[in-house]
Amino acid sequence: MITLKGTGLLGDDLDDQGKIGRMAFEGSLAGLCEQLAIDPAFAGYLSQVNGEIVHETDRAKCLLKDGDTVTLISPVTAG
Amino acid sequence: MSWQNKVLFVDLTANRCWSEPLNQRWAEKYVGTRGLGTRYLMDLIDPSVDPMSPENVLIFATGPLTGTSCSTSGRWTAICKSPLTNSIGSANSGGKFGAELKFAGYDLLIVKGRAKQPVYLFIDDDNVEIRPADMWGQSVWEADEAIRKEVADPNIKIAAIGQSGENGARIACIVNDLHRAAGRCGVGAVMGSKQLKAVAVRGSQGVGNVADPKRFMQLNTEIKAKVAADKGRQGMTRNGTHAMLSSMQAFGGLPTRNFREVQFEGADKIDHVAARTATDTGHVNLQTNKACFGCTIACGRIAKIDPEHFSVKDRPQYHTASGGLEYETAYAFGPVVGVDDIDALTFAAFVTNEYGLDPISFGVTLAAAMELHELGVLPAELTDGIELKFGSAEALCVMAEKTGKAEGFGVELGMGAKRLTEKYGHPELFMGSKGQEFAGYDARAMQGMGLGYATSNRGACHLKHDVFSQDMKDHTSNGKAEPCKRTQDIISAVDATGLCLFINGYQSFEDFAALMDAACGGWDADKLQLTGERIWNLEKLFNLKAGLTRADDSLPPRMLNDAVPTGSAKGSVCELDKLLDEYYELRGWNPDSTIKADTLARLGLTELA
Amino acid sequence: MKALVMQPDKCTSCLQCEMACTFEHEGVFNPARSRIKVFEFEHGALNVPYACTQCEEAWCLHACPTNAITINDATGAKVVNDDKCVGCKVCTIACPYGTINYRPETGKVAKCDLCDGNPACVEACPTGAITYQ
Incomplete structure (x- = not known):
């Protein structure tokens, strides 16, 4: 089981879909993002795994394990 | 064409109001709000003027799409020389005031001089009066209520200053409709320096001269449906x-x-x-x-x-x-x-x-x-x-x-x-640039933002460029100058139409151009983007004439020398000099930030240089 | 008969309804002349759209000395016939809701006519605060 969080509008969107919280997942961060089908409007360029930043380009090599906390970061436009 | 083709002038020194036809040539070239307003300002003042003197001019400017049925059509901009930055002052606001000014029959309201006693301006279509402001010394909210009582019209729309603006606070804004504001550049201090407490406007003429009404309405229906379906938009509505x-x-970019x-x-x-x-x-x-x-x-x-x-x-x-x-x-x-x-x-x-x-x-x-x-x-x-x-x-x-x-x-x-x-x-x-304080994004963690802050004609601002997605993908300065320059041009054009920057994420630039074409005739995306670039350079020209140089496109030493302590860009500083060289080149400017003659010629600005 | 149903809790006071109304009837965007109005309370915390309720017992209709107000059989709307209206304003006094108004520029009164069964305000409302049901 991993713990999934999201920031900003992306967090709300995932929450609305019932995806925020604990979920069973095996594989890489890239695989997780694919499974979540993140809307391009929210992009989620950056993620944190256990508080450490993972860039979009490093997702494939970031393998998730039981107990990890993943936060997907959304760049909503200016405010 | 959805301009009203009329400009209201108010000379507070002479206690006189009159209207003049809109300069159509300028409207075609600079469209509206910050573009058209800056063009009038260049004509009316010497950019080296003391911003708090009666010689400064305060312009309330709408755009051709302000007051139409486009989504976000409520924008207006206050334009003057800024007492905070000594550069072009340009502050955009929403609410209902701007559309009401347009409905009263005016594209622009231009306020000159300084009243002998505190006054407020009452506009009811063609009936314009300079009235004594007994509510001087009161807050925006108190003044709003007092004016509403005095004119006995619950539908009047009011833009006013508070005590800060009356007293020349250089961070004073103009508040309209109680809680929308032309916030930045100290435009409220300029209004206060003119002894102008408020502008109260009621318009019943509407906006009716759309070039191709059928196509305009059809485009609106299509674009609004797209905006409604956009998930980002839904999130903005909710949060x-x-x-x-x-x-x-x-x-890790939260200052x-x-x-x-x-x-x-x-x-x-x-x-x-x-x-x-x-x-x-x-x-x-x-x-x-x-x-x-x-x-x-x-x-x-x-x-x-x-x-x-x-x-x-x-x-x-x-x-x-x-x-x-x-x-x-x-x-x-x-x-x-x-x-x-x-x-x-x-x-x-x-x-x-x-x-x-x-x-x-x-x-x-x-x-x-x-x-x-x-x-x-x-x-x-x-x-x-x-x-x-x-x-x-x-x-x-x-x-x-x-x-x-x-x-x-x-x-x-x-x-x-x-x-x-x-x-x-x-x-x-x-923490700011050109005397204006930074918005809520760190210039080291976001290099494109750093360049945007430093080059913003009105002083540090997060709304004059849009490099957010690139900045969040990559914390280096590589490839940030080009999107910064390009989006500065696009946003200048978007602002000038009278629509809101925030709809930019849910409708395309082509949509803006199509709406302009249906409303005013003769517009496409290339022309609109070139117009945006012209507006950016017009504002820059104002600043150059006001005496600003490359040294004013600066960031504080903390942004240039002290590395970001935590977050995704940990260890970074803003590589401003590198970014500026690249940016000036892209702009067709000289390394000292003056504008090259061929750039001016390409943009049709030679006569103003 | 269908009616305009207003839900204030959904209204954001964007005034798209007022623009649609005046464009439909007069070909301009002009909230000052709209037959539907949005009222704001408490700094915009509550926004209430408001138009003619098309009363069953329509006092405006009964008060009119020239029989200028008639009922559209298909929609039930009480409709002002401009060729008969003489601008005496008696209907504006008779109406308990203030939703029939005199227009100085035409010398006649104007009110909501439900756009012949296809209300423009309903189409324009982005939040579903105004429905026709």
């Missing part, structure tokens, strides 16, 4: 810009304690989730969302302060709802001053609206004062007995009120962070 806070916190840090330990107490979550006592901050004129997004927040909170206990006038926290207000009253009390933040938001203060500039100025306090330079005896400690909700609430009312140490805060830090011998603690 407003406030949602940006948790993202910037996680990313904290005067930009020493980029992550704030109290972020989750003041973010958009906190705003909609009931407290232990059952209080919910966020009441509802609210639209500006014509807007189908409605990102505005309406909030209530917990009546038991120290700031409003026994002050029932603050127990009702008003304009709540958006991202910039949340940042400016939260992380940058270290405060994590959402009711205190909301109180500061109410009060800055009530007294007409730019929340961003106020928050960052208070943050500078707090750092000066920490250095021992500003002890409590110099600040009305209040300890200006980072994190003090009391200091935030008291100083917001004092600055708004121009009382005590609030008068010094009202001068802005640049003047405050210079006065107390630490100019390096001013």
